[in-house]
Amino acid sequence: MKKWLMSVLLCCGVLVGCSEKTYEPREIVSETDVCKICNMSIVHNAYAGQIALKNGDYEIFDDIGCLMEYMKANGEEEVGAAYIKDAAKNEWIDVFNAIYVYNKDYWTPMNYGVVAFDSKESAQEWMKTEGEGRLLAYKDLHDFKWGIHN
Template structure:
């Protein structure tokens, strides 16, 4: 009987170890969180981003441009998940699935002028009230000319 219990427990441990890990965004703590790239405090949570690394650590960013700089420098191999705040809803959305809008006149913490949305329709609605912009995908962000735009 003990032998069977040990086998069942061992199988459970193996199955748990083989299951796919899920990642969730964590809350930003403005008093202590600073951007991994520019070292600015995360004062404007509505523009914040974060990466959940496969090892369980989180990297926090004050702007999508800083998050992309981190990915460009470190690659995506250790990224378990990445999140950015939806500009219309102030909710975490998947960086890789988000729709982005660039307008040099949009204010963001690092003046990149790029904001994120969960759908193309939400992005277009934003542009109808905040000013036209250029629609971008995550792939477009890799070729985007980051930096302070004039």
């Protein structure tokens, strides 16, 4: 009986050790963090984005447009997770599942005019007070021509 129990415990330990890695967003340090693409300091944390790479490193961005530029150039193979700040709640949300709103008149650090939300309802509430915009999903951001960057 003891051998059987030891075998089960060993198998459980191996399975736990082989499970997928979890990723968490890290806090932005405005004094030292700079955008990987444009090299600007991250002074407007409410628009920041970050990518947790599978190797444990983080890439930091000052605007969703810069994060998307990085994704286009480097692909998603080494990305463990990606986060952007929710414009309504100022909390980290998953880049891939976020709902985005574009309006050329929305201010963002690099003037891309795209802000992120955790739900379509939250995005629609934002547009009631900040001005109408175009709803987008993550897949729409790959070829989107934003703001002054057309």
